[in-house]
Amino acid sequence: MGEAPACFDCVAIVGPGLIGASMGMALRERGMARRVVGIGRRRSSLDKALQVGAIDEATLVMEEGVRGADLIVLATPIGSFAQLAGQIADAAPRNALLTDVASSKAQVIRTVSSALADRRDIAYVPTHPMAGGEQSGPLAAAADLFEDAICIITPAGTSGEEPQARLQMMWEGFGARVVKMSPEEHDRTVARISHVPHLAASALVAFLHDADMEVCGRGLVDTTRVASGSPDMWIDICGSNAREIARALAEFATVMEQMRKQIECGDYAGLRVTLARAKEKRDRLVQSRRPDPGGRPL
Amino acid sequence: MGEAPACFDCVAIVGPGLIGASMGMALRERGMARRVVGIGRRRSSLDKALQVGAIDEATLVMEEGVRGADLIVLATPIGSFAQLAGQIADAAPRNALLTDVASSKAQVIRTVSSALADRRDIAYVPTHPMAGGEQSGPLAAAADLFEDAICIITPAGTSGEEPQARLQMMWEGFGARVVKMSPEEHDRTVARISHVPHLAASALVAFLHDADMEVCGRGLVDTTRVASGSPDMWIDICGSNAREIARALAEFATVMEQMRKQIECGDYAGLRVTLARAKEKRDRLVQSRRPDPGGRPL
Numbered sequence: 001m002g003e004a005p006a007c008f009d010c011v012a013i014v015g016p017g018l019i020g021a022s023m024g025m026a027l028r029e030r031g032m033a034r035r036v037v038g039i040g041r042r043r044s045s046l047d048k049a050l051q052v053g054a055i056d057e058a059t060l061v062m063e064e065g066v067r068g069a070d071l072i073v074l075a076t077p078i079g080s081f082a083q084l085a086g087q088i089a090d091a092a093p094r095n096a097l098l099t100d101v102a103s104s105k106a107q108v109i110r111t112v113s114s115a116l117a118d119r120r121d122i123a124y125v126p127t128h129p130m131a132g133g134e135q136s137g138p139l140a141a142a143a144d145l146f147e148d149a150i151c152i153i154t155p156a157g158t159s160g161e162e163p164q165a166r167l168q169m170m171w172e173g174f175g176a177r178v179v180k181m182s183p184e185e186h187d188r189t190v191a192r193i194s195h196v197p198h199l200a201a202s203a204l205v206a207f208l209h210d211a212d213m214e215v216c217g218r219g220l221v222d223t224t225r226v227a228s229g230s231p232d233m234w235i236d237i238c239g240s241n242a243r244e245i246a247r248a249l250a251e252f253a254t255v256m257e258q259m260r261k262q263i264e265c266g267d268y269a270g271l272r273v274t275l276a277r278a279k280e281k282r283d284r285l286v287q288s289r290r291p292d293p294g295g296r297p298l
Numbered sequence: 299m300g301e302a303p304a305c306f307d308c309v310a311i312v313g314p315g316l317i318g319a320s321m322g323m324a325l326r327e328r329g330m331a332r333r334v335v336g337i338g339r340r341r342s343s344l345d346k347a348l349q350v351g352a353i354d355e356a357t358l359v360m361e362e363g364v365r366g367a368d369l370i371v372l373a374t375p376i377g378s379f380a381q382l383a384g385q386i387a388d389a390a391p392r393n394a395l396l397t398d399v400a401s402s403k404a405q406v407i408r409t410v411s412s413a414l415a416d417r418r419d420i421a422y423v424p425t426h427p428m429a430g431g432e433q434s435g436p437l438a439a440a441a442d443l444f445e446d447a448i449c450i451i452t453p454a455g456t457s458g459e460e461p462q463a464r465l466q467m468m469w470e471g472f473g474a475r476v477v478k479m480s481p482e483e484h485d486r487t488v489a490r491i492s493h494v495p496h497l498a499a500s501a502l503v504a505f506l507h508d509a510d511m512e513v514c515g516r517g518l519v520d521t522t523r524v525a526s527g528s529p530d531m532w533i534d535i536c537g538s539n540a541r542e543i544a545r546a547l548a549e550f551a552t553v554m555e556q557m558r559k560q561i562e563c564g565d566y567a568g569l570r571v572t573l574a575r576a577k578e579k580r581d582r583l584v585q586s587r588r589p590d591p592g593g594r595p596l
Contacts, residue, residue, distance in 0.1 A: 149516070193515070196502070201576075208491065220491055225521060227577060228581055235570050239564070254505075255505045274501075279528075284511065
C-alpha cells in the first residue's frame with residue numbers, strides 16, 4: 001500500500017468489536033493515528049482489544065475516552081446509538097469529527113444528528129464499511145479486514161467536504177474502495193445486497209428439517225455463513241432499515257415465486273433465462289471484485 | 299487414508315466431467331481400479347480428462363468403452379440418461395455394476411431402470427455424491443473432491459446388498475461418508491439442502507439492480523457461489539425433481555414471508571426467534587462437519 005498519511009492525533013473507538021478493533025489495528029499498524037482509545041461497557045472486551053493491539057488505552061467512561069479525540073468512531077450495535085450519541089454530544093472535544101459504521105443509514109443518521117443538535121461544531125460523517133462476517137468481537141479483528149472492501153460514505157446534513165475527505169482518506173488508507181451515496185440510496189441498495197441475502201441465508205437454515213442436518217454438504221454450510229451472525233445485531237439492522245428491507249424481501253419473493261411457478265408448470269425455457277441471467281451477473285461480479293491488473297486494488 | 303482396497307478391474311466413466319473425472323482420478327491414485335476408460339461425446343473433453351490423469355483410455359463409442367467394464371459410471375447431465383442407459387443396456391458386459399451420480403433420484407431411477415428392463419443381470423446402484431461446486435469439466439476435477447463429502451446411496455429395485463456394499467466401499471475409499479435413504483426421501487431432502495439453496499442464490503443475484511453491482515461486497519459473491527453453476531445442468535435437475543423442489547420452494551417462501559411480515563409489523567421478538575434458531579442450527583452444522591478428533595473423517 002505504500003505509507004499511509006498520519007490522519008489523526010487521537011482516535012476514540014466506541015465499541016472496539018470486530019469492526020472497531022479492526023479499525024484500531026489498521027490505524028495503529030499503518031501509523032495513521034498517534035493514539036487509539038477504546039471505550040466499552042465491559043472490561044473483558046476492552047482487555048481483548050488491548051491484547052490484539054487494536055487500542056493503546058481503554059476506558060469504561062465516555063467522558064474520559066473522548067478527551068482529546070479528533071476522531072470518534074461509533075462502532076456499537078445500532079440500538080445503543082441514541083444513548084451513546086447523547087454522551088458523545090456532552091463530552092466530545094470542540095470540532096471533533098464523528099463517524100459511525102452502522103449497516104443502515106437514514107434512521108441512524110436521524111438518531112445521531114438529533115443527539116448532536118446542540119453541537120454544530122461536531123462534523124458527523126456516516127460510513128458503512130462492507131466487511132466482516134459472522135464472527136464478532138475484538139479477537140476476530142484484523143488490520144487487513146478492509147483491504148479491497150467497499151466503504152460507503154453517506155453524507156449527512158452536518159458533513160462538510162473537508163471532514164468527508166479526511167474519512168475517505170482514512171478508508172482508502174485501510175485499502176478500501178470508497179463509494180458515496182445518499183443515505184436513502186444506501187439503505188435501498190444494502191437491503192438488496194446485504195440485508196435480504198442475510199435473511200435468506202437464515203431462512204435456508206431455519207426451514208431445514210432435523211433429519212436434513214445429517215446430510216448437509218459443505219456447500220450449504222459455506223453459502224449460509226452469514227446466518228451464524230449475531231441475531232441481536234441483525235434485529236437492530238432490520239429495525240433500522242425496516243421499510244427498505246420489507247420492500248426488497250417482497251421483490252425477492254416475486255423472483256422466487258416466479259421460479260416456483262416455472263418449475264410447477266414445466267416452463268424450463270423461462271427458468272433457464274433467469275438462471276442464465278443470474279450466472280452472467282454473478283460472473284461479472286466475480287470479475288469486478290478481482291484486483292485490477294494494474295495493481296490498484298479495486 | 300491408508301491403502302484402499304482394489305475394488306474394480308475396469309471402470310468405464312460415461313461423461314468424465316467434474317464428478318466423473320474426479321472419480322477417475324481418485325480410483326487411479328488410490329489404486330482402486332486396474333483401468334479407467336472415459337466415454338464422451340467430444341474428443342476435446344476426453345483429451346482433458348486424459349491430460350489430468352482421470353482416465354487411462356478414451357473413446358467416443360459406448361460399445362468400445364464399456365467392453366470389459368465391471369463398473370460403469372453414468373456421470374453425464376440427467377437429460378441424456380434415457381439415451382445413454384439404453385446404449386449401456388445394449389453394450390454392457392454380463393453382470394456389470396452400473397451407478398449414476400445424478401443430483402435427483404426417483405425419476406432418474408425410473409428412467410434408467412426402464413432402459414435396463416431386459417438386462418436383469420446388471421446391478422444398478424444409484425448414488426449422489428454431494429460434492430463439486432460451480433465449476434465444471436475435467437480441468438476442475440480433483441482426486442480429493444470427495445474427501446469428507448457425503449455420498450447418498452438410494453437403493454433401486456435391482457440393487458442387491460453386495461453391489462451396494464461394493465459401491466459403499468468405493469465411496470468410503472474416496473474419503474466420503476455414505477448415507478443410505480430411499481429415492482423419495484433423497485429427493486425431498488436434497489430439494490431442501492441443495493436445490494432450493496441453489497435457486498435462492500440465483501434469485502439473490504437475479505433481483506440485484508444494475509447499480510447494486512458496483513457496491514457488492516465479497517460476502518454476496520461468496521454466498522452466491524452456486525449461482526455460477528451451469529444453467530443447463532440445473533434445468534435438468536429442476537426438471538427431474540420438480541414436485542419436491544416446488545414443494546420446498548413453497549416452504550421456503552413461507553419462512554421468508556413470515557420474516558417480511560415480522561419486519562413490516564415490527565415484531566422483532568418473533569424475528570429474533572427465527573434468527574436465533576437459524577444461528578443455532580448452522581453452528582451445529584459447522585460443528586458436525588468438522589473432522590472427528592479421533593481422526594476418522596466424518
